[in-house]
Amino acid sequence: MTEKEKKLFCIIGYPVAHSLSPVMQNSAFGKKKINAQYYIFSSKDLKNTLKFLKQMNFSGFNITMPFKQDIIKYAYKKSIEVKKLGATNTALIKNKKLFLYNTDYYAAKKLLGKYKLKNKKALVIGAGGAANAIVLALKELGAKVFVTNRTFPKAKKLAKKFKVKTIKKSEAEKEEFYLIANATPMGMGPLKEKLPCTRKLIEKAHLVYESIYNPVETEFLKEARRNNCRCITGIDMLLEQGYKAFELFTDKKAPEKEMRKAIEKEIKKN
Numbered sequence: 122m123t124e125k126e127k128k129l130f131c132i133i134g135y136p137v138a139h140s141l142s143p144v145m146q147n148s149a150f151g152k153k154k155i156n157a158q159y160y161i162f163s164s165k166d167l168k169n170t171l172k173f174l175k176q177m178n179f180s181g182f183n184i185t186m187p188f189k190q191d192i193i194k195y196a197y198k199k200s201i202e203v204k205k206l207g208a209t210n211t212a213l214i215k216n217k218k219l220f221l222y223n224t225d226y227y228a229a230k231k232l233l234g235k236y237k238l239k240n241k242k243a244l245v246i247g248a249g250g251a252a253n254a255i256v257l258a259l260k261e262l263g264a265k266v267f268v269t270n271r272t273f274p275k276a277k278k279l280a281k282k283f284k285v286k287t288i289k290k291s292e293a294e295k296e297e298f299y300l301i302a303n304a305t306p307m308g309m310g311p312l313k314e315k316l317p318c319t320r321k322l323i324e325k326a327h328l329v330y331e332s333i334y335n336p337v338e339t340e341f342l343k344e345a346r347r348n349n350c351r352c353i354t355g356i357d358m359l360l361e362q363g364y365k366a367f368e369l370f371t372d373k374k375a376p377e378k379e380m381r382k383a384i385e386k387e388i389k390k391n
């Protein structure tokens with residue numbers, strides 16, 4: 122295959138410089154011997170970025186902050202989950218037209234779908250993009266979902282959208298949840314030492330879902346493991362959404378082991 126035939130992919134957003142998607146997707150292209158390259162495209166200007174990607178014949182891209190919602194108005198076709206969530210993280214370009222997907226939702230549904238959650242009580246902490254994807258997945262899996270959030274009206278809005286319940290943090294402490302999902306930055310960066318909820322609540326849980334992937338082992342996961350709680354990690358989520366994006370990009374099964382190895386190696390470097 123010539124350089125001319127090389128398929129181009131990227132992640133767009135701002136800030137995006139530290140994205141792990143290029144490492145993950147390029148390792149997969151290498152393993153599957155696909156003539157493609159995945160780049161980082163840092164931009165605050167969505168309209169011109171899309172124009173450029175179409176002109177340069179990009180085949181697809183991932184989308185991160187701040188474009189996950191704004192890009193929807195440029196869609197030619199949206200998947201059902203994009204329609205339900207009002208957010209996207211993966212796009213294909215076919216004949217200069219945009220086809221949008223949400224692989225965060227696929228990741229949450231696949232990871233949580235491994236457990237029997239029908240009628241089990243689940244607490245989702247957060248009301249942003251990740252929380253939306255997790256709530257929709259849990260709702261579809263038949264869990265009894267409760268949402269809490271620092272800014273409570275946002276929890277209410279999310280709960281209304283998916284017909285689930287809200288609960289104040291102080292009230293949640295008195296309850297027992299089979300599953301607790303963290304969809305906030307409580308546990309990363311300057312909040313590295315923080316837990317998204319009390320230890321007492323984690324003690325009562327059977328399963329936790331962490332969205333944060335850096336650090337790999339957050340305080341939330343450490344506390345859950347100390348209590349013999351089963352854990353779905355942020356790395357699991359990052360990888361699952363990446364596998365699905367790769368499959369959309371290439372129509373081929375993702376080389377999962379290779380992608381996990383590449384991500385783990387990259388994280389160890391930091």
Ligand code: NAP
Nearest residue numbers: 247248249250251252271272275304305306332355358359
């Ligand atoms: P987002 O849309 O900006 O939402 C952030 C959420 O966190 C909001 O509910 C916000 O509450 C809450 N929050 C922010 N700072 C807080 C603080 N200091 N204390 C308590 N709550 C706080 O972000 P997102 O895209 O959903 O991402 C949320 C987390 O998931 C991030 O850690 C991100 O890295 C992770 N994530 C991981 C993956 C993966 O593949 N593993 C994918 C997507 C996201 P307010 O409404 O009060 O602001």
